[in-house]
Structure formats: structure tokens, C-alpha cells
Amino acid sequence: MEEQDIQLTRNWKQVCEITTALARAYKSRQLYAANNPVRHTSLDSVFLALTDFLQQNEMLTFSVTESQFIYYGKAVYSNPDRRESPVFRLYRDGIRFLSFHEGITREELGELLDALSEVSPEGGEGDMDVVTQIWERDLAHITYIAVDDCLDFDDSELAASPEPQSSQAGQPSQGVESLDVAESPESFEPSRPAYLPPEMKQPTLGVATIVDSPFTEEERKSIANVFLSEEDLDEIGQQVLTEDRQSPREKVSEIFLEILDGSWGSEVKTDVTRGLGVLCGDLLEDGNPTQATKILREMKEFASQEASLPKDFVKMAKNFVQARGREGELVRLEPRLEEANLHELENYECYLCELPTSAIPQVYGILARARGRKVREMLCRVLSKMAKGNLDALADMITDPRWYLVRNLVTIFRLMKDRRALVYLEGLLYHEETRVRAEVVHCLSEIGGQEANILLCRCLQDSEKSIRMLAVRKLSREREELGASAIADSIKEKSFRKRSTDEKREFFDALGRSASDDLIPSLEEFITKRSLFHGPEADEMRRFAAMALARIGTEKAIGLLEKTAQSGNSKARKYCTEALKLYKLRSSVQEEKSQEHIVGANQRSDVARER
Incomplete structure (x- = not known):
């Protein structure tokens, strides 16, 4: 048995103890009041077990199925009862991987359990989902990977029969080997699932693409016998397939870019630039932001070469870039953004980040109308990059009467971590909406430093209990004399x-x-x-x-x-x-x-x- 397999065997017993303790702590959250010692004892148990594991391994990652936690292809916790299972709540709301990192605090673990406990098993329409609960709590040492396409479960089925179907009873999820808890860890032979590398690192979210070779086996052999290696054949095959998959618009845009890079006359380049503008919008509507991004980057490159290119062409390139940020152009994006999956959203994000700062109000308008959480998160990231070094472009939005947009704006400040945002955040300490003030606390903690901590200390006097408790947690993480003195003064x-x-x-x-x-x-x-x-x-x-x-x-x-x-x-x-x-x-x-x-x-x- 390899050394890594031996280590997995040792880890298995610890991980089973962690998941068992986690389930008990979760159940105690449902059964006992906040001041009951059972809650605190059960939390201590899972915290000690988890920190011990993380001291040796730095990170613990579970794959989440409908009823099981999976660790390296083995079920280390299983509970088919949806009402009692913390796993089901995670799975139902789209979380597929859950990771705990070294440095986790007892408070973060308690926050995770609170997030799970505050979501009903039926998932009513007015309930916040687990992903939102965890995201709002800003748990630095707990990460997750979620999917948007969550399964819809029949609430009537859940209410009628919490017992598992006979076909599921005692059966592991497809592709997962189930373990009897009584099984000796010495007999445990670990196997590595496809989603985890052998180095036991955190799984990364990506899009798997299956590409068939354009060559037959006979062709590969005959070509290889002449002068090409297997790697050469694979590279050529990828190029051939890429060219075959190019749409007519992509091919035309490539030709147009070559014309602009050549020695054609100004009239030809003017017509080609207009054509590229039309193609850019069409490519976005076709769901091909990658090619549109390439066009925009090329035009930005032309616009920056004032010393080496004709002035009229540079001006034309600048106008092209500015035009891409106009509302009429960007509004065509909105339907595509709502339909896009995570990988496609990343491609749209690359395009939007290339837009000029003059497009900030238009992108903010898309954010105001966006419905999907992933879309809103992506647009917040885009605006944080677009407004870097130009906070004034966001200043007018701070007074927006729609509280959820103000919260998004604070999230943008949080991503920027720019101390110049403190002047805006100070005015939001007393915003009427609790959720805005909570995001302000998160933002101040991310920015850090004495000025931010002074504002955090003022949050200890907030009228809302949840804000005071959030602020005191953030201050305690800083371990500074200023925060400790403010906490002591509040207690007195x-x-x-x-x-x-x-x-x-x-x-x-x-x-x-x-x-x-x-x-x-x-x-x-x-x-x-x-x-x-x-x-x-x-x-x-x-x-x-x-x-x-x-x-x-x-x-x-x-x-x-x-x-x-x-x-x-x-x-x-x-x-x-x-x-x-x-x-x-x-x-x-x-x-x-x-x-x-x-x-x-x-x-x-x-x-x-x-x-």
C-alpha cells in the first residue's frame, strides 16, 4: 500500500468521528435552546475533532450527495431522513463540495450550524437558502462549490414519508462505495475518486470537455511513423477541431481583425470597424463572449498605440471601445446572462471587464435588473474591477432607495478593499435596512486597518442584536487593543x-x-x-x-x-x-x-x- 493510501486509512477514522460529531451538534441546535450547555458541549466536540484533523491535513473536503458525506470515494456519513440530515439541506440548495480549512474558529463552525438550522427541510418559498445563509455569514475558513441547477423535491413526498424508498435503503449513491460505520479502519482500502487529485487538494470547479480526435487510429500510426509524436498529433487535432467548430461570424471577425492589422486604406478599415461592431453584438447574443472579448481587446490595443498608428485609426478604435459600453449594446446581454451556466458566466465576466469605465452606470443597471444570484455576484466582481481607482464613478449609487442595490454596492467596495471607500461606508452605518448594515460590517472587516476598526467599534452600539454580534466577532479576529477596549467599554x-x-x-x-x-x-x-x-x-x-x-x-x-x-x-x-x-x-x-x-x-x- 502506498504512503498516501496509508494516510487515507488513518484519516478515515478521524473523518467518521468528525461527521458523527457534526451531525450531533446539528441535532442539538434543533432540540435545545441557545443557552443550553448541550449545544456548547456538542459544538466543542466537533471543533476539537476538526481542528485536530486540520493540523495534520490543512483541509478537509467532502463531496455532498442527497444523503451522504463522501470522503475520497467513501461514505463517511449517511442519513436518508431528509428532516434530520444536515447533508440534505446542503444538497437541496446546490452545494456539492464542502471544505473546512486550517485556522477555522469555533464561532465559524457555530455559524455554519446556525445557517443549516435556520433553513427548513421543506425549503419554503420565503426561506433563505443555505448558500445565501453561509455567504452572508462570511465564513473565512469554510468554502463550498455550488451549482445553480438544484433539484426540485416534492414537499408532499417529504411530509408524507420521511423514510427512504426501498430502492434507496442501505444503497450508496451511484458510483460511491458505502461503508459500514462498524468497519475497522485497518481494513479500509481507500480509492481516489475522479474529483480529487492524489495530493488531497481542494477540488477545483471546471467544465469537462470531451474532444474526439479528428484522426483515425490508422492515420495516427502512419503519421507518427514519419515525424510526429503523440503530443504533436493531439495538438494538431485540437487545432483542426477548433477551426471546424468556428461559426461563420467567428471566421469573419478573424478576417476583419487581420485587415485592421494590415496596411489597408482608411476607408476599408472604417467599414471593417463598423462590421466588427455589429459582429461583436451578434457574437454576444449567440452566446460566444470569448470571441467578442478577443475583438474588444484587439481594438483596445489599437487604441493605445497613438505613437505608432495613424491618428484617425486610433480615434476610430477608441470610439469602438466606448460604443461597446453603451446601454443599447449591453442590454442585449441580459437574457444571455440569466441563462448562462457558471463557465459561460466566467466568459461574459471577461468581456465585461474589458469595457471602459464609462460603462459603469450601464453595468450597474444590469445588476439592478438581474435575478440570478450567480449573475449578481459576477456583476459585482466586474464593477469592482471597472471602478478600481475610480470610486467616484459609484458615488451617485450610494443613495439608491433600493436597499438590495445599496447592499450590492457595499459588496463591490468589499471586493475592492479600497480604504477610500470608508467615507461612503461611514454614512451607511445607520442605513435603515439591517442587511445593508451587515454587509457594511463585512466590508469594514475586509478593508481592515485602524480607520476601518474605528467604524467597526461604532457598530457595537447598533440597534440590532445580529449586527452587534457580527461586529464583535470581526473585531475579535483583529486582536487589536482598540477593538478589545471598545468591547470592554460596551460590557461595562x-x-x-x-x-x-x-x-x-x-x-x-x-x-x-x-x-x-x-x-x-x-x-x-x-x-x-x-x-x-x-x-x-x-x-x-x-x-x-x-x-x-x-x-x-x-x-x-x-x-x-x-x-x-x-x-x-x-x-x-x-x-x-x-x-x-x-x-x-x-x-x-x-x-x-x-x-x-x-x-x-x-x-x-x-x-x-x-x-
Whole structure:
């Protein structure tokens, strides 16, 4: 057995543990309230199992079927009950590959489970799909590949019988070998599926094209005997097939481009340029943006050669480029964009990115009318590239009364990561639509830096709980003194005690992740000062403050916990003791995992030496 196969065998048991823990955590999200300890324990279990795996492998990728998670061709989780299965929710909404990357946080994992739990199994018309839920949460270490052509499922069938059909019971998906969970990992012989390379890298999304050779076997042999290799034959065959597949418009456009590049007179070139303009629009309508992109790039090249080409021809080329961005030209694209698949959208994106900046209002108009999510995402990317270095071209759109377009505009700023956008984002901190403000938080986090973090700190005072929690997560990732101080100031406010349990926990946990020893005295006050506040709310604050100290984990923080655990304050003693147990548990688990990682590395080295 090869070394990679041995590694797959070892990984299989870990991956089964991860998927089992993930399913339990998902189920606990459905059964228990947010403050129930079962939810947090189950989340900790899957987080520890997943981070241990990622420390050794950097990434874990599943293929998603209707009822199974597939890892290297093997079913590592299977649940045919659509109501209880997290897999079905992913599959139904188009996700076909799900990847977890090294560096994932406990909060990101919880966000993923929340996204799955907030989508009903029936997928009602008013529900947000899983893809949108995950995308809006901006999970940096969780990626996915989705398809637009999701299957339509019969809700009545789902409601009537959650049990699988007899033909599916116990049967793996087509092309997938099912595993009995009780099977020993030692007997597991891994096989690599077609969608994953042997290096265990993330699957890439592409379009498979099957190209037949124009040569028969006899022709290949006779030609090869003379002077050509197999590689030469394949290359020539590709060229022949490409020429055969060219449409008449493509062939004519190639001839026209050759004329423009030659020494023909100005009248001929003028007529040819007009003809290319017509051909460019027709090619787009025909669904051939690749050739249209080639034409546009060639004309842009002509327009840039003022020093070497006649002025009248350069001017004509510039006018051609400007004309491609006019509304009358671009409106012909819209029906094609809505019908295009992912690969075709990439080709249209290449074309649109070649348009001049004067076309920004027209492209924005297409975005305003676009219905498909993939189309909107593509147009946002296009506008982020077109407006690079020219933010003022988007300034007028910031006051658009349609909130969803303003959110798209913030997404464009987010893709650009241009600090000059902060002046526009500041005005949107108080936009009436929550979803716009949420996108502003994501954008500020992407831009980063002190100025952006100052605006993020203001989001901690937002009227909406979800915005406050999103902002505090983003600030904790920065691990800066500015963010930690702002979080601590928010916690000290009198109104903070009236907030929900999960929000309090989020703020204290974020403070623990981002704070230094300088803020330990503030946490000590919450734990030890009896006169500060009273009642059940005080107990919550003490408990979360103790957990924050455990999260900080420095010698000073742990020393304070140990000291308070021996004090005469019974409640402070109780919560500090709990926090110390959690700290020691985390430390021991991390140490154990580290030792296992070292042992595994040594074993791999031994295998390599034996080979």
C-alpha cells in the first residue's frame, strides 16, 4: 500500500468521528435552546475533532450527495431522513463540495450550524437558502462549490414519508462505495475518486470537455511513423477541431481583425470597424463572449498605440471601445446572462471587464435588473474591477432607495478593499435596512486597518442584536487593543446587563480572544465586586467574565482564576473553578493532539524510510 493510501486509512477514522460529531451538534441546535450547555458541549466536540484533523491535513473536503458525506470515494456519513440530515439541506440548495480549512474558529463552525438550522427541510418559498445563509455569514475558513441547477423535491413526498424508498435503503449513491460505520479502519482500502487529485487538494470547479480526435487510429500510426509524436498529433487535432467548430461570424471577425492589422486604406478599415461592431453584438447574443472579448481587446490595443498608428485609426478604435459600453449594446446581454451556466458566466465576466469605465452606470443597471444570484455576484466582481481607482464613478449609487442595490454596492467596495471607500461606508452605518448594515460590517472587516476598526467599534452600539454580534466577532479576529477596549467599554455599560444570554457570551468570549493582560482588572471587577450589580444577571456576568479569563490564558489571567477559586466569595469561587476546569481540559486536549501529531509524523517518516 502506498504512503498516501496509508494516510487515507488513518484519516478515515478521524473523518467518521468528525461527521458523527457534526451531525450531533446539528441535532442539538434543533432540540435545545441557545443557552443550553448541550449545544456548547456538542459544538466543542466537533471543533476539537476538526481542528485536530486540520493540523495534520490543512483541509478537509467532502463531496455532498442527497444523503451522504463522501470522503475520497467513501461514505463517511449517511442519513436518508431528509428532516434530520444536515447533508440534505446542503444538497437541496446546490452545494456539492464542502471544505473546512486550517485556522477555522469555533464561532465559524457555530455559524455554519446556525445557517443549516435556520433553513427548513421543506425549503419554503420565503426561506433563505443555505448558500445565501453561509455567504452572508462570511465564513473565512469554510468554502463550498455550488451549482445553480438544484433539484426540485416534492414537499408532499417529504411530509408524507420521511423514510427512504426501498430502492434507496442501505444503497450508496451511484458510483460511491458505502461503508459500514462498524468497519475497522485497518481494513479500509481507500480509492481516489475522479474529483480529487492524489495530493488531497481542494477540488477545483471546471467544465469537462470531451474532444474526439479528428484522426483515425490508422492515420495516427502512419503519421507518427514519419515525424510526429503523440503530443504533436493531439495538438494538431485540437487545432483542426477548433477551426471546424468556428461559426461563420467567428471566421469573419478573424478576417476583419487581420485587415485592421494590415496596411489597408482608411476607408476599408472604417467599414471593417463598423462590421466588427455589429459582429461583436451578434457574437454576444449567440452566446460566444470569448470571441467578442478577443475583438474588444484587439481594438483596445489599437487604441493605445497613438505613437505608432495613424491618428484617425486610433480615434476610430477608441470610439469602438466606448460604443461597446453603451446601454443599447449591453442590454442585449441580459437574457444571455440569466441563462448562462457558471463557465459561460466566467466568459461574459471577461468581456465585461474589458469595457471602459464609462460603462459603469450601464453595468450597474444590469445588476439592478438581474435575478440570478450567480449573475449578481459576477456583476459585482466586474464593477469592482471597472471602478478600481475610480470610486467616484459609484458615488451617485450610494443613495439608491433600493436597499438590495445599496447592499450590492457595499459588496463591490468589499471586493475592492479600497480604504477610500470608508467615507461612503461611514454614512451607511445607520442605513435603515439591517442587511445593508451587515454587509457594511463585512466590508469594514475586509478593508481592515485602524480607520476601518474605528467604524467597526461604532457598530457595537447598533440597534440590532445580529449586527452587534457580527461586529464583535470581526473585531475579535483583529486582536487589536482598540477593538478589545471598545468591547470592554460596551460590557461595562449598564444597558449591557439587559441583553440576551447569547449576546453576553459572545462579547465576553470575544474579549477573551482579543484582550491582553491590561484588561484583566476590568474582568476581575465583574467576578469579585459584590456591590457592582445583583441578581441572576450578575451571576451570568461573573460566569462569562471567568470564562473570558480562561480564554485569555496568560499566566496572570490563570493566576487570578486560581486565586479567586480559593476566595470566600462562593459564587466567584464556583465560576472560577469551572473556568479553570475548562482551561485545563483545553490544554490537555491540545497537548494530546500535539503528541498524536508528532507520533503520526514519526510514523510517516518511518514508512518513507522503509520505502
